[in-house]
Amino acid sequence: MQNDKTVDGVCVSFLERGQGNSHLLVHGSGANKDYWHHLANQLRPHHVIQPDLLGHGETPAWHFMQQAPAQYHADCDLKLLETVLKDVPAPIKCVGHSAGGALCLEYARRNPHLVHSLVLFEPMVPSILKNNRQQAWQEVSEAYQKANALVDEERQEEGAEYLFDYILGEQSWQRMPDFLKKLALTNTRTLAGHSLYSIQNEMPLEWLSDFQKPVLLLCGDQSREPFRAICEELQKRLPKAELRVLAGLGHNAPVTHPEQVNPLILDFFANWEGC
DSSP states (O other), X not given: OEEEEEETTEEEEEEEEOOSSXXXXXXXXXXXXXXTHHHHHXXXXXXXXXXXXXXXXXXXXXGGGGSSSOOOOHHHHHHHHHHHTTTSOSSEEEEEETHHHHHHHHHHHHOGGGEEEEEEESOOOGGXXXXXXXXXXXXXXXXXXXXXXXXXXXXXXXXXXXXXHHHHOTTHHHHSOHHHHHHHHTTHHHHHHHHHXXXXXXXXXXXXXXXXXXXXXXXXXXXXXXXXXXHHHHHHHOTTEEEEEETTOOTTHHHHOHHHHHHHHHHHHHHTTTO
């Protein structure tokens, strides 16, 4: 069932259905609440919530997210999540992809008592690379800065093409259907803002070693090295984290290969059901 709630004057769109154990499914930049629809169907009849983040799907962006230079702050989407989840029974099983994974991680940091477990597919927290993986950090930070510079110069399509090709692989933009390109171009500032925020704001690290909830980290071996390195660094710091590397898959595997990704998630939840 499609629902909406208002957050600081913005009407937030989300899907909610089912009963019993609560599951939050969060998409990444450039996607919408349908990103995890295969997994949502497999989680029936459990309680599932799928929000459209700010500037995505049917949830509009706040006005400052549409200005130049591109602006974004995770607190905006965290407030969205907290509003949507206000009356949802805890503990919540959180699943997030890319920027959505970073949001789930931050939600868990601020609300550990509300979280049952985390599933993070290549969460976009590149600041964790700064000290120990400097080559990977330099690669991703330079790529995101270049994409933002193009967008700030009003070269929207060049910025979108560069960003999508970096994240999803060379020629991804050229292979993308026209309707998806059009969707991305209406939302370029939000996408640029997400990427810039991820490299300009360092995630606190000290709390990770104290987080005692189960975590499943997923990444594709065809993804960019920084995305895989983020998962490796998180595994080192999270006491109850396991890392699964999916052969032959890339950053968008939850959509391109749900038949390989989703069984890992479902098995993980089943293994920790009583905890």
